[in-house]
Amino acid sequence: MxxxxxxxxxxxxxxxxxxxxxxxxxxxxxxxxxxxxxxxxxxxxxxxxxxxxxxxxxxxxxxxxxxxxxxxxxxxxxxxYDCLAINAFVKAEVLEAFGKSLGVGKEADVYDALNPKSERIAVKFHRLGRISFRQTIRKRGYTTEHTGWLFQSRLAAEKEFQALKLVFQHGVAVPEPISQNRHVLVMGMIEGAELAEYKEIPEPKKVLKEILRNIRKAYLKASVVHADLSEYNVILKPDMHILIIDWPQYVTKEHPNAQQLLTRDVENILRFFRRKHMMKAELEENLAYVTGTGKMAI
Ligand SMILES: Nc1ncnc2c1ncn2[C@@H]1O[C@H](COP(=O)(O)OP(=O)(O)OP(=O)(O)O)[C@@H](O)[C@H]1O
Ligand SMILES: [Mg+2]
CATH class of the missing domain: 1.10.10.10 (Winged helix-like DNA-binding domain superfamily/Winged helix DNA-binding domain)
Structure with a gap:
C-alpha cells in the first residue's frame, strides 16, 4: 500500500x-x-x-x-506527513473526499479528489527520496544538503505551486493551481494522457505547434523555463489540446543554465515528433521562435 x-x-x-x-x-x-x-x-x-x-x-x-x-x-x-497536509486542506475547505489514484510514480503520487462543491481536483503528493539522492540534486539543483526527504518534498511542492501560478496567470496551458500545503499540491483535474502514451495523434503538427507556443509564452511572458520537458510531461486532452504538467524543477530566465535547459526542453519535444511522427523540425529555428527572435517554423 x-x-x-x-x-x-x-x-x-x-x-x-x-x-x-x-x-x-x-x-x-x-x-x-x-x-x-x-x-x-x-x-x-x-x-x-x-x-x-x-x-x-x-x-x-x-x-x-x-x-x-x-x-x-x-x-x-x-x-x-500526508495526514497533516490533508487535514489542512479539509479545514481550508479545499478538499472533501478522495477518489482513485491516478498514478504512483517515482517522485509523486497523484490522486483524483473532490472539493466541497463536488468539483474534481487533482492532489499531488511529492515523494522525493524514492530515487537516489544524487539524481535528485542533479535534477533539481536546490538540494544542497541532506535536510530530510519530507523537507525536500515540501520545497518541491512549493516550487511547483509557484511555477504554476507564474505561468497560469499568463495563460500558459497548465492545470489550474489551487492550493499547496507542506509537500502536497492541489490543482485542477485534467482529463487525458501523457503524449508518450498515444499510439497515434491525428494532427501531430497542430499539437507540436501548440506545445511550442506554450513554451514560448512561459519563457517570454512569465520568464519561466520548465527544465524537465518531454513527452511524459505533456498531457494531451481528449479534445486534442495540450497541458504541460510537472513543474517543480523550473528555473527563471535569469538562471545561469536557463538557455541550456530551454534548449534541452525544446530538443526533447522535437525529437519525439521527429521519431514518432516523422516530422521535420530543426532545433535552431524552433529555438529562435520560443525565445522571440524568430517566427513559428513548423
Ligand atoms: N492535474 C492533473 N490532473 C490529472 N492527472 C494528473 C494531473 N497532474 C498529474 N497527473 C497525472 O499524474 C502523473 C504524474 O504527474 P507528474 O508528472 O506531475 O509527476 P511526476 O513527478 O512526474 O511523477 P512520476 O514520478 O510519477 O512520473 C501524470 O503523468 C498524470 O498522469
Ligand atoms: Mg512527470
Missing part, C-alpha cells in the same frame, strides 16, 4: 489528539530527528499515559516511525 493510500484510509479515523501529536512531532523533528516521548508529552500538554496511547494508535495506523537507539524516539513517515 502506498503512503497516500494509508493516509487516505486512516485520515477519517484520526481524532484531534492524534493530529496534535503528529503536529508536535513534525515541529520537533526538524531539530531532533527522532522525538522522545517526554518531549511530545511536554509540547502536547498530554499526560504520559495519553501520549503513550496516542503514539500506540499512530504506530498502528503506520503514520509514525519508532526508533530505538540511545533513546526511543518518534518521527513522521510520509503517510503521517
Amino acid at each position: 502506498s503512503s497516500a493510500e494509508i493516509a487516505v484510509q486512516v485520515f477519517r479515523k484520526l481524532e484531534n489528539e492524534d493530529l496534535r501529536v503528529l503536529q508536535v512531532i513534525e515541529t520537533a523533528m526538524s531539530k531532533h530527528g527522532f522525538v522522545p516521548k517526554e518531549m511530545i508529552a511536554k509540547f502536547t500538554k498530554f499526560s504520559l499515559e495519553e501520549t503513550d496511547f496516542r503514539l500506540g494508535r499512530l504506530g498502528k495506523f503506520r503514520l509514525i516511525r519508532r526508533m530505538k537507539g540511545a533513546y526511543v524516539g518518534y518521527s513522521l513517515n510520509y503517510a503521517g
Whole structure:
C-alpha cells in the first residue's frame, strides 16, 4: 500500500489528539530527528499515559516511525506527513473526499479528489527520496544538503505551486493551481494522457505547434523555463489540446543554465515528433521562435 493510500484510509479515523501529536512531532523533528516521548508529552500538554496511547494508535495506523537507539524516539513517515497536509486542506475547505489514484510514480503520487462543491481536483503528493539522492540534486539543483526527504518534498511542492501560478496567470496551458500545503499540491483535474502514451495523434503538427507556443509564452511572458520537458510531461486532452504538467524543477530566465535547459526542453519535444511522427523540425529555428527572435517554423 502506498503512503497516500494509508493516509487516505486512516485520515477519517484520526481524532484531534492524534493530529496534535503528529503536529508536535513534525515541529520537533526538524531539530531532533527522532522525538522522545517526554518531549511530545511536554509540547502536547498530554499526560504520559495519553501520549503513550496516542503514539500506540499512530504506530498502528503506520503514520509514525519508532526508533530505538540511545533513546526511543518518534518521527513522521510520509503517510503521517500526508495526514497533516490533508487535514489542512479539509479545514481550508479545499478538499472533501478522495477518489482513485491516478498514478504512483517515482517522485509523486497523484490522486483524483473532490472539493466541497463536488468539483474534481487533482492532489499531488511529492515523494522525493524514492530515487537516489544524487539524481535528485542533479535534477533539481536546490538540494544542497541532506535536510530530510519530507523537507525536500515540501520545497518541491512549493516550487511547483509557484511555477504554476507564474505561468497560469499568463495563460500558459497548465492545470489550474489551487492550493499547496507542506509537500502536497492541489490543482485542477485534467482529463487525458501523457503524449508518450498515444499510439497515434491525428494532427501531430497542430499539437507540436501548440506545445511550442506554450513554451514560448512561459519563457517570454512569465520568464519561466520548465527544465524537465518531454513527452511524459505533456498531457494531451481528449479534445486534442495540450497541458504541460510537472513543474517543480523550473528555473527563471535569469538562471545561469536557463538557455541550456530551454534548449534541452525544446530538443526533447522535437525529437519525439521527429521519431514518432516523422516530422521535420530543426532545433535552431524552433529555438529562435520560443525565445522571440524568430517566427513559428513548423
Ligand atoms: N492535474 C492533473 N490532473 C490529472 N492527472 C494528473 C494531473 N497532474 C498529474 N497527473 C497525472 O499524474 C502523473 C504524474 O504527474 P507528474 O508528472 O506531475 O509527476 P511526476 O513527478 O512526474 O511523477 P512520476 O514520478 O510519477 O512520473 C501524470 O503523468 C498524470 O498522469
Ligand atoms: Mg512527470
